[in-house]
Amino acid sequence: xxxxxxxxxxxxxxxxxxxxxxxxxxxxxxxxxxxxxxxxxxxxxxxxxxxxxxxxxxxxxxxxxxxxxxxxxx
Amino acid sequence: xxxxxxxxxxxxxxxxxxxxxxxxxxxxxxxxxxxxxxxxxxxxxxxxxxxxxxxxxxxxxxxxxxxxxxxxxxxxxxxxxxxxxxxxxxxxxxxxxxxxxxxxxxxxxxxxxxxxxxxxxxxxxxxxxxxxxxxxxxxxxxxxxxx
Numbered sequence: 001x002x003x004x005x006x007x008x009x010x011x012x013x014x015x016x017x018x019x020x021x022x023x024x025x026x027x028x029x030x031x032x033x034x035x036x037x038x039x040x041x042x043x044x045x046x047x048x049x050x051x052x053x054x055x056x057x058x059x060x061x062x063x064x065x066x067x068x069x070x071x072x073x074x
Numbered sequence: 075x076x077x078x079x080x081x082x083x084x085x086x087x088x089x090x091x092x093x094x095x096x097x098x099x100x101x102x103x104x105x106x107x108x109x110x111x112x113x114x115x116x117x118x119x120x121x122x123x124x125x126x127x128x129x130x131x132x133x134x135x136x137x138x139x140x141x142x143x144x145x146x147x148x149x150x151x152x153x154x155x156x157x158x159x160x161x162x163x164x165x166x167x168x169x170x171x172x173x174x175x176x177x178x179x180x181x182x183x184x185x186x187x188x189x190x191x192x193x194x195x196x197x198x199x200x201x202x203x204x205x206x207x208x209x210x211x212x213x214x215x216x217x218x219x220x221x
Binding site for chain 1: 081082083084142146147148217218219
């Protein structure tokens with residue numbers, strides 16, 4: 001599992017620190033770090049909480065498709 | 075979030091570390107039994123089991139702290155601080171009792187002459203309590219700092 005740079009970018013775009021995001025979704029800062037570094041695979045529940053907090057969809061933050069799928073327009 | 079106030083990653087780490095510590099203890103106890111069966115005594119009976127137990131529990135505790143699964147999120151809330159203060163007060167009271175028993179009324183310890191040194195056990199208990207409190211405090215500080 002690679003690093004989740006999209007999550008990191010979305011968090012930075014919202015001007016949130018790892019601690020603020022962790023508090024918002026009810027986990028520790030270490031858990032957010034682990035998700036961003038690709039060391040932990042979060043449950044769907046936590047993914048949804050993160051998406052709602054950051055105003056993104058699951059696809060935008062967590063979908064790991066092929067390069068072709070990611071480059072598709074729309 | 076669960077009743078234990080740990081997040082999902084912490085619970086996962088705890089289960090993993092707990093299972094492995096349990097299997098380690100089971101293996102070591104069986105190995106100890108087998109060794110004693112062949113007449114190899116590395117430690118007397120109750121102490122050997124105690125040492126194995128401490129090894130299992132110690133490894134579990136170290137792994138929990140190492141993986142950040144010892145203290146849950148939301149540690150900076152009032153309830154947790156109250157617990158810390160209560161623990162510190164308890165440790166101070168016990169430490170005062172030890173000092174009184176040791177220096178003010180040294181004859182009081184003669185009641186427990188069963189071989190186990192009560193003072194030493196009390197000191198170890200208080201030290202362990204203080205170490206746990208300090209560890210929790212340090213972990214909370216680490217959890218609550220900015221990036």
